[in-house]
Amino acid sequence: MTVPLDTEPTPTRGKRPKQGEPVIDRALSLLAVFSDRRRALTLSELARHAGMPAPTALRLIARLVAWGALERLDDGRYVVGVRLWEVASLSPRGHGVREIALPYLEDLFEVTRHHVLLAVRDNEEAVLIERLSSKDATEVAYRVGGRAPLRSTAVGLVLLAGADQQFQEATLRKPPENEPGVESMPEGQLRRTLSDVRRTGIAMIRRSHPSKTVSVASPVFDAQGSVVAALSIVVPDGSTPPNVLAPAVRATARAVSRNLGHLAEVSPDVRTHSEG
Amino acid sequence: MTVPLDTEPTPTRGKRPKQGEPVIDRALSLLAVFSDRRRALTLSELARHAGMPAPTALRLIARLVAWGALERLDDGRYVVGVRLWEVASLSPRGHGVREIALPYLEDLFEVTRHHVLLAVRDNEEAVLIERLSSKDATEVAYRVGGRAPLRSTAVGLVLLAGADQQFQEATLRKPPENEPGVESMPEGQLRRTLSDVRRTGIAMIRRSHPSKTVSVASPVFDAQGSVVAALSIVVPDGSTPPNVLAPAVRATARAVSRNLGHLAEVSPDVRTHSEG
DNA sequence: CAGCGTTCTTTCATTGGTTGGAATAGTATT
């Protein structure tokens, strides 16, 4: 009788050593691979950086491309798609404040001809929403869509000073991470600084890193009185003195706040006494 | 003998009448619910518009919120998040061209003080990437992030004229959908118009809908010579004549094209004869 | 303040969409 060949009855196909995370998280982690330095990526690069096998990445990417979250270039690489940009433009804290603030940012820019920045806070960092720069302006560290630390930038200090108490305490307790070009503040001084920012509506920081600059920032409030954004101007150190810039920055920030419903007229039923 | 009670032995739990589409498609369809008119939505609104049960929507939304694609407001509603906006800002055809073009758009805007638009094509529509408008400018139909038809807008005609032959033919064969304020062009005239646009680098359209305006658009080319965007100016009908605007629009579009690598200097090895 | 409708959230048995190793095809480099 023929001895049955010792062929493995269970083909190794389909053996899944370990299962991963939810599908959406994987898809989003693919999107997260893109960055300022990585704007166009191949399949294998995406798979590698997102930590998943190529076939899995390909399948997910195919869905994202079909929807328009990603687009495929002629050379086979993938980039972030216009459809995603379109949905993202509905982000109230992204394009939303930007749209309202832009005319006033432009006014400030026209008058000063220096960098004008608008930023919001996302968790423990500031995200740059808009930046106006003349072609011949000094170098500046951050780009639109990029992130900046809260503790060592003018907009960051404004956003931190305007954050809820709980978040501020958590941030203050964390060890300050050193950034090149700015000396990190000890906790006590930082507390005093934040208090000053709240009182004066102005934050000021000197940097030396990409170039020697002075930044002056001021908070933007919404209708509820929360700090939703920070507006700043960045000038070469030694040019216009900060105390000259401060009023212009504050006035611009107030103008934006007003358009967001802050300082709005009171509701009709309590508008005047004569109506009672 | 006791007749066994007709209790269903299979608890109705877990009965899944029909299975839906892939998870990612569902998640993306949730994002797609957001629009200009719907910037903040409740769970049930999202579930309803995306066509899925509330629990499913909630589970997906939870993931999206955890990543930052969505954010939850104090009142429980959801909005598009800054994190998504941040990734989207890496879109070459979205924020990419916008960033390069903005200074030149501003120049044109400063000189003319009229609406200046920048748009790219996404499938069968134009997507508005940037719009500069003075506060007192005439009303204009489209907002940044919004979509406009190809056949009845100046930027649309430019993008259509610059599209690949195959796409153009497919579009021309489709019946023209009437838009208010512009008379739709018969196919023959449209063909001639597109040809003219290609030859002259200018498209012109008169509208009457939101207000009486004239739009003049010109193509923006990339390094490969493809039309990647369209730049236009919108003025009140009867003000500056189109033939006066055309050179300024063309010049601005060429300036942007040049910065995208179009019309770049030839490669070093064939730069001059004197080197041979 | 009970009653009612709506929205939000948690639970859980079921199962079909998801998975990734292997094989194949395609492309660039040596």
Added chain:
DNA sequence: AATACTATTCCAACCAATGAAAGAACGCTG
């Protein structure tokens, strides 16, 4: 021609995803 890498197709196993049901939490009304 060989090597190395990337992209794509295939498919059986299986676990993450699913949604009815029930409960919790509001908001509104009489």
